[in-house]
Amino acid sequence: MDSTGTGTGFAARGHDHGQCVADALAMAEAVCARRNARLTRLRRRVFEMLWAAHKPTRAYDLLDRLRSEHDGAAPPTVYRALDFLxxxxxxxKLESLNAYIGCVQPDAPHRGQFLICEDCQSVAELDDPDIARRVLAKAHDLGFAVRHQTIEVSGTCADCSEARDERGRDA
Amino acid sequence: MDSTGTGTGFAARGHDHGQCVADALAMAEAVCARRNARLTRLRRRVFEMLWAAHKPTRAYDLLDRLRSEHDGAAPPTVYRALDFLxxxxxxxKLESLNAYIGCVQPDAPHRGQFLICEDCQSVAELDDPDIARRVLAKAHDLGFAVRHQTIEVSGTCADCSEARDERGRDA
DNA sequence: ACGATTGTTGAAACAGTATAACATTACCCG
DNA sequence: CGGGTAATGTTATACTGTTTCAACAATCGT
Ligand SMILES: [Zn+2]
Ligand SMILES: [Zn+2]
Ligand SMILES: [Zn+2]
Ligand SMILES: [Zn+2]
Structure with missing residues (x-):
């Protein structure tokens, strides 16, 4: 299920990334097939790039990479692919970064919660029903009908905290 | 304390908005005085505009209003004021809208949670410690050190839901 | 097979959001 | 006053995202 094999939401540093991307692609194919949605070459390519990067990636970075393998690429090219995905x-989409990242569980639709490391740009996608439920409950108390939740937390991941501690001891 | 007098986080439709803006301004003055921060005319003006609008406002909308009363205004003018505030x-800042809004409780620093009505653009700023705590707890489990939380919920507020229901009955 | 319909891509221009860089002015303090 | 710092003016530019229309391709009903 968890192709990164960590259980923490963050991708393990030594994981088999080739397999990780292949799995994601297979999952995307399956999802699209089930819905008669067309995962065209362009869309598949953008999806692959996002997974290959394994961190939040900006639209124009994707565009640059697209251009390097295909001349006609323009902003709408990448934004249309992103919209589809x-x-x-x-x-x-990570609103606080204006960046995009692959979803780790595209089977069931969900509003992810994200932990974003400011040091190494790694991102953990949580799916904590408690958090989502608490937000829904509070909104419901106010008569507010929720359509979409954006929950993004920035800070420092465990790996980077350790690294920082070690640097601290050295100094 | 709550100058809007609602308790729901949303501003009441009939509230004394002149007083509401004046209160916010007084609070801002107090906060800045306490910290020896200079709430200059420009900064005060931007703050006032945000409170006067009482809904998420874009930087370039503020800029347009600034220009109408002050020739030299340019993008940095407004962005610098926003940065200070x-x-x-x-x-x-509402990341999901690229818009800004006055804080209802500037005394204590906090990461607000926002309910954003897609119909009327009204915004409720919550300060639910349960939500924030649950996010912190989950992050802590993963060894993630939280610096900032972005929690924005879009949907339909109670007033607009009612209005929609009534339109539904008419049809 | 045929045309109508729909979805996808190509291409150019444009709109909106934000910052960089540097010159100038206003404020504070000794 | 002089000298330093904070704030603003000014110009230019980078980054993010949309509109528009034309061309093309897959799909579907006949
Ligand atoms: Zn991987
Ligand atoms: Zn990290
Ligand atoms: Zn008001
Ligand atoms: Zn509303």
Whole structure:
């Protein structure tokens, strides 16, 4: 299930990333097939790039990479692909970064919660029902009908905290 | 304490908005005085505009209003004022809208949670410690050190839901 | 097979959001 | 006053995202 094999939401540093990307792609194919959505070459390529990067990636970075392998690429090219992938829940947009990242569980639609490391740009996608439920409950108390939740937490991941501690001892 | 007099986080429709803006301004003055921060005319003006609008406002909308009363205004003019106000917790940025809004409780620094009505653009700033705590707890489990939380919920507020229901009955 | 319909891509221009860099002015303090 | 720091003016530029229309391709009903 968890192709990164960590259980923490963060990708393990030594994981088999080739397999990780292949698994994600297979999952995307399956999801699209089930819905008669067309995962065209362009869309598949953008999805692959996002997974290959394994960290939040900006639209124009994707565009640069697209251009390097295909001349006609322009902003709408990448934004249209992103829109498609977003619609089908295959990727998420991180609003606080204006960046995009592959979804770790595209099977069931969900509003992810994200932990974003400011040091190494790694991202953990949580799916904590408690958090989502608490937000829903509070909104419901106020008569507010929730359509979408954006929950993004920035800070420092465990690895980077350790590294920082070690540097601290050296100094 | 709650100058809008609602207790729901949303501003009441009939509230004394002149007083509401004046209260916010007084609070901002107090906060800045306490910290020896200079709430200059420009910064005060931007803060006032945000409170006067009482809904998420974009930087370039503020800029347009500034220009109408002051020739030299340019993008940096407004962004610098916004930066100052953000630093001192007098306003918040809504990442999912690229818009800014006055903070309802600038005394204590906090990471607000926002309910954003897609119909009427009204915003409720919550300060639910349960939500924040649950996010912190989950992050802590993963060894993640939280610096900042972005929690924005879009949907439909109670007033707009009612209005929609009534339109539904008419049809 | 055929045309109508729909979805996808190509291409150019444009709109909106934000910052960099440097010159100038206003404020504070000794 | 002089000298330093904070704030603003000014210009230019980078980054993010949309609109528009034309061309093309897959799909579907006949
Ligand atoms: Zn991987
Ligand atoms: Zn990290
Ligand atoms: Zn008001
Ligand atoms: Zn509303």
């Amino acid at each position: 977003l619609e089908h829940g295959l990727i998420h | 953000l630093e001192h917790g007098l306003i918040h």
